[in-house]
Amino acid sequence: MNHSISLTVNGARRDFVLDDPRVTLLDLLRERLHLTGTKKGCDRGQCGACTILVDGKRINSCLALAISHDGADILTIEGVARGDQLHPVQAAFIAHDGFQCGFCTPGQIMSAIGMMSEAQAGNDPERIRECMSGNLCRCGAYAGIVDAVLEAQAGMDESNQRRSA
């Protein structure tokens, strides 16, 4: 039986007919929309490479059935920059060498963006490591990742202060 769903992906409404209910959000993004920035690492919810935001919250897209997310608002790595202007977290990852091979990077960046909106970590490096523990980096670029998140967090705090001043 076919099921119809619609999603908002990076701001644009997309309609799908699913002929198989087994399709995950990860496979839908990669195979149907060709948004291959979201990576398939373990495909079992252990590595975090597939992290996306669903209705503003970071989740593992490999463990989410597309059919169960009709109407969801999805943000992927392809949707975070504004034209040529990088998202502050993207820029901070470049500035601090927050990667080596880059495979985990889209997941790391989406996780960091999600974490900053959860307002849990603040500027405590230990807390950032804890809040980012769902994203593995086989190259071991963790030191750069923590520095990048710290800088992006500080930049966000500053712009929030400017806005409220």
Add this chain to the structure above:
Amino acid sequence: MKQFDYVKPGTVAEAVAAAAQPGAVYLAAGTNLLDLMKGGVSRPDRLVDVTHLGGLDQIEHLADGSVRIGALVSNADLAHDADFAKAYPAVAEALLSGASAQLRNAATVGGNLLQRTRCAYFYDTASRCNKREAGSGCDAREGENRSHAVLGWSENCIATHPSDFCVPLVAFDAVVEIEGRNGRREIALDELHRLPGAAPERESALEPGDLIVAVRLPPAARGFAAHARYLKVRERTSYAFAVVSAAAALRIENGRIGEARLALGGVAAKPWRARAAEDVLRNVAPTADAFQEAAWRALTDAKPSGDNAFKIELARRIVVRALTLAAAGTPARIPALPASSFASTSGAIHA
């Protein structure tokens, strides 16, 4: 992954009817179920998606002082609810010590209760497992079993229940509200999970079609807020299941313990309430000697199921340390590393 039918009922009654059929299972976030289905461990014929059912995602503080948590509240939303975390700090700390931020954002309260064991032989379909396939045998008994049960196990199954959340819940006498084919009923969380005995494939008291709709903490649970902790030893500091964990909570009046609550995680097929240990802590001063005695009582019946005798001594030490932390008082903020023995703010003296 095996092919399945997908149904999305509009009401709880429709969901119960759809899930009562043989081969049907409920789908909430799917963070555990999809993983099991990808590995061929779970092979349902039908998924009954309950994620869109109304009214199951509320945290209600009731007039009698209890709290009712809807089964679809996410682990993260519950842990970060300021009123909830203030009243039940050990529950919030346990939730934040489990899984990763991504998984906590998706995973639900009901799903957490019903997550399956992480025994590697259960996950490996080439191994014998009485839980996965009744009567096939247990390869864990003679296998890699240092993380397996030391309490309540049987020759047929030595798996543990992996939940952190359930450990403080069982300590606080949580009640599970269930909608079934014969209407609404409720049972103590302590009665939900079954010990393996001769039938490890039957993991819970739920009948076909039964849907957990809420978990309730009774009024007395709030009385421990000033002295309640969760402590969890794992093989890495974050994003790992417990080797051993403990929830400890005390009501301290005039320098004496009025009432203690204690439960252990990672030691049995269910969250393990240690009532005998609670009894020895009634109306005594919160001293190291009293905590040692309680730890001894908590593990009196423990025995290794394999290469895991170390877990018995580890559990005793975790009990003493969790009680010591609880006696010192609930910290104003959950530590940067929730439930970690390495938390810089724990202020604990090693037992």
